[in-house]
Amino acid sequence: MLPRNSAEPRIRLTDVRHDYGSVTAVGPLSLEVPDGEFLVLVGASGCGKSTLLRLIAGFEEPSHGQVRVGGGTPTPGVTAGVVFQQPRLLPWRTVGGNVDLALGYAGVPRPQRAQARADLLDRVGLDGLADRRTWQISGGQQQRVAIARALAVPTSLLLLDEPFAALDALTRERLQDDLRSGAGTRADAVPRTTVFVTHSADEAVYLGTRIVVLGRQPGRIVLDLPVDLPRIGVDADDLRGSARFAALRAQVGHAVKEAAAA
Numbered sequence: 001m002l003p004r005n006s007a008e009p010r011i012r013l014t015d016v017r018h019d020y021g022s023v024t025a026v027g028p029l030s031l032e033v034p035d036g037e038f039l040v041l042v043g044a045s046g047c048g049k050s051t052l053l054r055l056i057a058g059f060e061e062p063s064h065g066q067v068r069v070g071g072g073t074p075t076p077g078v079t080a081g082v083v084f085q086q087p088r089l090l091p092w093r094t095v096g097g098n099v100d101l102a103l104g105y106a107g108v109p110r111p112q113r114a115q116a117r118a119d120l121l122d123r124v125g126l127d128g129l130a131d132r133r134t135w136q137i138s139g140g141q142q143q144r145v146a147i148a149r150a151l152a153v154p155t156s157l158l159l160l161d162e163p164f165a166a167l168d169a170l171t172r173e174r175l176q177d178d179l180r181s182g183a184g185t186r187a188d189a190v191p192r193t194t195v196f197v198t199h200s201a202d203e204a205v206y207l208g209t210r211i212v213v214l215g216r217q218p219g220r221i222v223l224d225l226p227v228d229l230p231r232i233g234v235d236a237d238d239l240r241g242s243a244r245f246a247a248l249r250a251q252v253g254h255a256v257k258e259a260a261a262a
């Protein structure tokens with residue numbers, strides 16, 4: 001765990017720009033994300049959402065500016081639990097073996113791992129598949145293993161890059177509900193901060209406590225919108241059917257379209 005200054009937001013991007021060779025993919029932009037926020041990044045394809053996530057995870061270093069997570073420089077694989085667009089599983093391990101590895105990293109004692117693994121696989125709808133090899137399951141199922149693996153780590157920061165794009169509607173809704181309610185968050189830990197990338201305005205409004213829309217290359221913030229919808233004790237269908245939900249969805253959709261056309 002990185003040393004933590006309580007005045008420091010969980011994520012602080014200061015004047016960050018990222019170039020791939022001569023092409024600027026992101027920025028310059030500045031962004032602060034406090035502990036416990038569920039930030040959703042939305043924007044047209046190629047606007048730099050994944051690059052921003054990779055900068056926060058520490059997989060890329062900014063060409064200019066500063067990225068701080070928990071008050072320090074992010075360390076790949078340590079700073080955050082990450083779910084990429086592609087599942088990136090270990091093919092020589094079984095489905096259960098991939099989840100076990102994450103539970104081991106998370107410090108779950110060996111005798112408790114079987115139960116923890118079963119719970120996680122059940123949550124992502126993969127019960128009964130623990131002994132399969134990763135190449136013996138579908139692409140959507142592989143992505144669910146990656147999600148189970150990320151949820152196994154009781155990290156205070158979760159970064160998800162379009163994690164539900166390849167899933168069937170039922171599993172997607174179940175996992176959205178899990179994420180929205182903060183399931184899996186350790187009660188004794190700092191509240192979990194989440195950064196979630198999606199193309200869907202509907203998904204953004206349902207999940208986020210805040211939505212940031214990025215404009216076209218280079219990605220810059222064109223809308224930074226707090227989401228004032230109730231998060232507990234509310235029926236998902238009622239929420240999605242509400243006038244406030246529709247208004248927010250329209251506002252986000254409009255900003256994405258405008259930015260893509262600019």
Ligand SMILES: Nc1ncnc2c1ncn2[C@@H]1O[C@H](COP(=O)(O)OP(=O)(O)OP(=O)(O)O)[C@@H](O)[C@H]1O
Pocket residue numbers: 020023025043044045046047048049050051052217
């Ligand atoms: N490794 C790389 N080398 C060169 N250019 C890259 C590299 N990765 C991304 N880019 C470029 O940087 C820009 C931003 O890419 P990025 O993947 O961050 O966008 P994105 O918003 O996540 O896209 P999508 O929604 O399609 O996943 C794009 O123009 C892309 O072509």
